[in-house]
Amino acid sequence: MGNQLLLSLTAGIFIGGVAGYLGSLMLSKRMALVAGPLGHLTLPGIALALLYDFNVSLGAFPFVILGIVLIWLFEIRTKLPIEALTAIVFASGVAITFLFLPIEQAETALVGDISRVTFWETVISVIVALFLFLVLKKIYSEMVLINISEDLAKSEGISVKKYNLVYLVLIAIIVALGVKMVGGLLTAALVAIPASAARNISGKLAHYTFGAMIIGAVSSSLGILLAELSEFPAGPLIILVNALIFLISIIFKR
């Protein structure tokens, strides 16, 4: 049991930390909410993974990519707001899922199962999280500039399209990792809350990004520990710890 807890904590700290880090970019791009629908969209993939017994992140990932491509195509075609299109696509994803996902397996799909993560899943999560961290670190300044003003970024010779594509792929990966931890319903919170809390207490960029990463990692580990001590699943507890930290951050708001 001790080993299982250690595995869960390791995976949780890495996934939570890098989700917080990416979230700090998504907040500035006003895209934190998009991660929610994208999380919902993973549900058909998770359902397939549960039915045929393979890793849920692996099932989730192609569906996130499919969702992003669909939203992107619809946007070009219709010029509707991206939020509206996202809502259409994700609701369809959820609806399809409940056509064929056995209800007794729904809990894993909806709120995750980090408490049962295997050794190899942990290893892969850590490697992927580290990879995400390095790519994010590399593109961070440029992404901030793009978020502030695409024209300003272009005037610096930054290829906005290229960076946005990399950024979207990173989001897709983080969502796929996140559903393993907190399930399809709660992934948005995993990226949005740490960044929001960090913003409340930071006066400069370095504090904000580092803060988001730490808050993400700490709330994941606390949530997993609380799950160990209680009867409740880890996913919701992780999000609630995040929310609690956010509430505390309001008190210290600068």
Next chain:
Amino acid sequence: MENDFILKVENLWVRLDNQNIIENLSFQVKKGDVVTILGPNGAGKTVLLKALLGFLPYKGEIKWKSGIKIGYVPQRLPFIKDIPLSVNDFFKLKKSSEKETKEILDSVGFKEDFLKKKIGDLSSGQFQRILIAWALIRNPQVLLFDEPTTGIDISGEETVYNLLARLKQERDLTMLLITHDLSVVYKFSTDVICLNKHLICYGPPQEVLTLESLRELFGEEVKYYQHKHY
């Protein structure tokens, strides 16, 4: 004479969403010129700057002097309140060292303590000065400026145009700027480009800004006021 040219634009056409935004525009900018671009809303002024910067597809010729460095001050920046970004952070996005940032802030009239200020807390006048300073990092020879806010007294005694005039002297800059403000055109510019999709007038403002050209540019209802104090 030929060596002096900074920018040559010939027969420029810009077409966006199946609509001609700029039609057959030609002009030249020489070293040290201050060229203002004057025109009503929707005349293609911002599109022209973006085409000159290479952000937009176009037909015709845009030829910058080779090796020229261009600084760009965009019209307005949304979303900057979303993240806690200090002035120093903002300059770091342009890989400016703290020493370089301090020097450039000083040259637009800010003290060192401004480094720690949050961008979101600045007034629009202060922010505009920060954007000008940002554009000046790495010493560009040309500054493109999209509509400096007119009438804002950016530091009590110095308007944005006084600041630009001073920077032009100190740094030997060539400038292209969009404006609505006729007094700026008269006081500040060596040449004016009157643009409303196509070129309506072009040359030194005292010569080419006539009642007729302004009517053609802004429509019949233009209230022309003679500038006695230039």
